[in-house]
Amino acid sequence: MKFAILAARAPLVFAAAVLPVLAQSNLPGVGPSPALPKPEKSGIVPTVNIAPAKGWPQGTMPKPAPGFTVTALASGLDHPRWVYVLPNGDVLVAESNKPKPQEGAKNVHAEGLRGKAMGAVMKRAGAGVPSADRITLLRDADGDGIAEVKTPFMTGLTSPFGMALVGGELFVANADAIVKVPYQAGQTQVTDAPTKVTDLPAGANHHWTKNIIANADGSKLYATVGSNSNIGDNGMASEEGRAAIWEVDRATGSKRLFATGLRNPNGLGWEPQSKALWTVVNERDELGNDLVPDYLTSVKDGAFYGWPWAYWGQNVDARVKPPNPEMVAKAIAPDYGLGAHVAPLGLAFSDSRMPANFASGAFVGQHGSWNRKDLTGYNVVFIPFASGKPSGPPVEFLSGFLDKRGRAYGRPVGVALDGKGALLVADDVGNVIWRVAAQR
Numbered sequence: 001m002k003f004a005i006l007a008a009r010a011p012l013v014f015a016a017a018v019l020p021v022l023a024q025s026n027l028p029g030v031g032p033s034p035a036l037p038k039p040e041k042s043g044i045v046p047t048v049n050i051a052p053a054k055g056w057p058q059g060t061m062p063k064p065a066p067g068f069t070v071t072a073l074a075s076g077l078d079h080p081r082w083v084y085v086l087p088n089g090d091v092l093v094a095e096s097n098k099p100k101p102q103e104g105a106k107n108v109h110a111e112g113l114r115g116k117a118m119g120a121v122m123k124r125a126g127a128g129v130p131s132a133d134r135i136t137l138l139r140d141a142d143g144d145g146i147a148e149v150k151t152p153f154m155t156g157l158t159s160p161f162g163m164a165l166v167g168g169e170l171f172v173a174n175a176d177a178i179v180k181v182p183y184q185a186g187q188t189q190v191t192d193a194p195t196k197v198t199d200l201p202a203g204a205n206h207h208w209t210k211n212i213i214a215n216a217d218g219s220k221l222y223a224t225v226g227s228n229s230n231i232g233d234n235g236m237a238s239e240e241g242r243a244a245i246w247e248v249d250r251a252t253g254s255k256r257l258f259a260t261g262l263r264n265p266n267g268l269g270w271e272p273q274s275k276a277l278w279t280v281v282n283e284r285d286e287l288g289n290d291l292v293p294d295y296l297t298s299v300k301d302g303a304f305y306g307w308p309w310a311y312w313g314q315n316v317d318a319r320v321k322p323p324n325p326e327m328v329a330k331a332i333a334p335d336y337g338l339g340a341h342v343a344p345l346g347l348a349f350s351d352s353r354m355p356a357n358f359a360s361g362a363f364v365g366q367h368g369s370w371n372r373k374d375l376t377g378y379n380v381v382f383i384p385f386a387s388g389k390p391s392g393p394p395v396e397f398l399s400g401f402l403d404k405r406g407r408a409y410g411r412p413v414g415v416a417l418d419g420k421g422a423l424l425v426a427d428d429v430g431n432v433i434w435r436v437a438a439q440r
Contacts, residue, residue: 027339027376029293032390034337036312040288047289050370051378051408053429060409062425063400064436065382067355070398071145073424073435078132080426080433081209082346082414084163088185089419091138092153092163093426093433097131098208099159099175133157135172137188138433143420145435154181154190162211162268166218166250173210173223176202178248198253201225201241204234209345213268213277214250221248222277222299223255226264230285231320232308243307245279245299261305261331267347267414269362271298274388280344280364281334283311285371290340296347296362296383296390297334306331336390341369342377346415346426350382353421355438361385363397363423365412378402380412380425380436398425398436 028034064070073091082094133156139149154160159175170183172194179194200210200223207226214221227243228234245265247258264282271278277299283292284307292311309324310316313333316323338344346365350358361384366377380398384391401410410430418424422437 027342028290029337029339030394032336034293034312036293036315037288037290039291039318047373048370049373049375051368051375051402051406051411053411054403054407054409056409056430056432061400062398062410062434065358065395065397067439068397068436069439071435071437073140073145073433074136074138074147074150075430075432076150077136077431077433078134079129079428080136080413080431081428082161082163082211083416083424083426083433084165085416085418085424086165086185089140090186090188091140091147091416091418091424091433093136093138094160094163094172094414095132095134095136096157096159096161097129099131099202099205131159133159135160135163139188145422145437147433149188151188153188154194157194159205159208161209162213162223164212164214164221166214166221171197171212171214171221171250173200173212175205175208175210176200178210178212178221178223178253196253197221197250198248198255200246203238204228206230206234207242207264207282209266211266211268212248213270216270216275219250221250222246222258222268223248224262224265224268224279226266226282227307231317239308245277258301259299259303259305261303261307261327262299263307266345267364269347269349271362271385271388272349272351272360273385274298276388278335278347278349278362280338280347281305282343282345283340284308284317285341287317288340289372289374293337293340294342294344295334295338296336296344296364300332303332304330305334312337336383338364338366338381338394339376341372343367343369344377345413346380348415348417348423349385351417351421353417357384358382358395358397361390363415364394365415365425367411367413368401368408375402375406378408378411380415380423397423398434401427401430 084092135154137153138147162173178197211224248255265279310328310331368378378401381394410427414426425434
């Protein structure tokens with residue numbers, strides 16, 4: 001979720017009523033070269049409109065695309081954010097939320113009237129629960145789409161999120177570090193104490209989620225680190241090493257910045273045809289309903305994507321002081337806009353196990369807007385690919401997360417294909433892992 005501190009310190013205003021959800025195809029800012037409106041003038045009071053958390057009523061579930069069915073692989077979880085599928089078909093679920101503030105640490109986001117109001121918004125949206133700091137293992141032994149085994153796999157973590165198995169080692173991205181433990185196929189609990197691989201930038205943790213993915217030979221891990229603010233509000237010293245993707249040597253833990261200027265990257269995936277690394281990014285807030293488009297993009301080694309001085313290439317964000325023309329000139333545009341404020345978090349590339357119309361492309365879990373008059377996101381979309389690039393408009397793959405009054409039954413986060421090619425979706429408001437499978 002993308003909460004921000006407004007540079008002008010304007011009062012916080014809530015939308016008087018929840019307005020309709022916009023269809024993705026009608027949303028501005030979608031596509032490879034979206035038209036961008038002019039930014040709203042600095043100092044305009046932002047709209048705060050977020051779907052209050054309701055949970056799923058008995059017998060209710062999301063609506064899949066035609067030709068698919070939905071089952072709850074597991075329910076009754078504690079704020080499930082991320083899913084990872086092991087080679088034997090077991091599913092790991094990171095049950096997690098923002099870290100507890102360090103004792104004596106100053107949390108700039110919790111201070112003052114605005115901080116208290118934003119805390120109330122998070123609670124209303126279902127994001128104010130304590131972190132379980134746990135990874136749970138799910139096992140569907142009989143293949144009916146419902147896990148018979150739901151058991152704690154790792155506990156005592158620090159806001160865990162991303163996971164990656166390389167050989168006999170399982171890597172976990174905590175909010176402040178990557179750690180690893182030994183893993184043997186089929187085990188249902190980790191008893192070894194984690195070993196730290198490398199620290200990750202942390203602190204106030206405006207964006208605390210850290211994701212990881214391994215390269216093809218397992219020699220490198222790539223880790224996402226979101227910014228500590230909306231547009232550098234807390235000073236750029238607090239942003240050191242943030243708004244970036246790091247490349248980590250798996251064996252030694254040494255690391256380097258791989259790409260920068262990515263305000264809040266989350267999902268990571270290797271595009272099957274080009275073998276390029278892709279990510280989804282939550283862009284900045286409080287420039288208006290239709291700025292700035294969140295996006296899906298390939299990640300180029302050494303590239304700078306603009307944050308905080310510029311957006312969508314070299315469009316200058318005049319709110320950021322002092323300006324930095326040199327960095328603006330280096331900024332490159334992302335590959336594909338998903339629309340402003342949809343909050344893309346999950347990313348999973350499809351494969352031939354899916355039906356033909358969903359066999360080549362990317363599934364994106366969109367957590368949903370808070371800084372827009374009309375709610376957007378709150379769904380899973382599919383972006384078709386051809387020749388390694390997006391080739392058509394987003395298709396809504398899983399919807400129905402909002403009721404008619406704009407309350408949230410659930411909110412999608414992480415997505416992953418399971419061992420049989422069905423899509424798993426972590427729902428952190430509904431506390432469910434949904435399984436979306438093609439009808440046979």
